Amino acid sequence: MLKLEKTQIFLQQEARSKQEALQLAGNKMIETGLVSAEYLPGIHTRETLASTFLDHGIAIPHGMPESRHAIKKTGVVVIQFPEGVEWGVDQQVFLAFGIAAQCNEHLKILSGLTRVLDNRPLCSYLARTREAGKIVDALEGKLLPGLGSQKEWQNGYMKQSRRETCERGWVSRTGSKVKEVTREYVIRNTNGLHARCGSAFISALTDYDTRVDVRNVSKNGDYVNGRSLVKLLGLELVCGETLGIRLSGLHASAALKRLEQLMDEELTSI
16 A cells, blocks of 8 residues: 655646646655655656556656666655646646656556556546545545545446456457457566556557457456556566466457567567
8 A cells, every 4th residue: 555645745736838747746756855856857758758647637757767776765746736737638637646666666656556546536536635635545545525445446446447348448440259369478677567668568559459458467367458558557567477468359360469579579678
């Protein structure tokens, strides 16, 4: 469970651009003693390589592996933008989680955030609350009036995952059905399946008429929608663990070949 102090939460902030929001997040990470100033360039570099936007108005700005020497301690700051910040095309961010973490610690943080914040009503509530304690309570799994307990959120998360796998993970343009194919891959990236890897995974499948389900085999996890960055990060796959992939649809075989190239060559060094 992610531990957060009220002093790490900054409500009612404003930013006129994504770059300004990134700088603000970095400054707050310095202010709270998580990082030194050397960490900030990595935050901006990271964003140029792949967007840190997740879904439901959430972004997770963080530095590059090369910036980790500037991390003083693992932690998170939460920046609330009630008026929103344009992060990309059709992407408005209302909550930015600035992350500082060494090695695989960032995967645990990301997993904790995605499993709690993959809840649209909750995200909307937290984006506008004027009580920092409410954000702390939500991330610690405490009951919020009218929003349910963490157990209910987790149950909802799994139900939504299964629903998306069936309904949103694959929208066939042909209506054809083919036998599904499955593969398992050991994660060889020393940083695990992090956000940039997840974005590359999703982008590689853009042009394929294929349903994509993924699971953490090493943790005996359930299949979830492999086209959702939130779901991918929620797998918390570290180096050495096994990713299970299930494909079905018109382009399943072609998509599998593309993923084999991605997993064997490209994702190892991202």
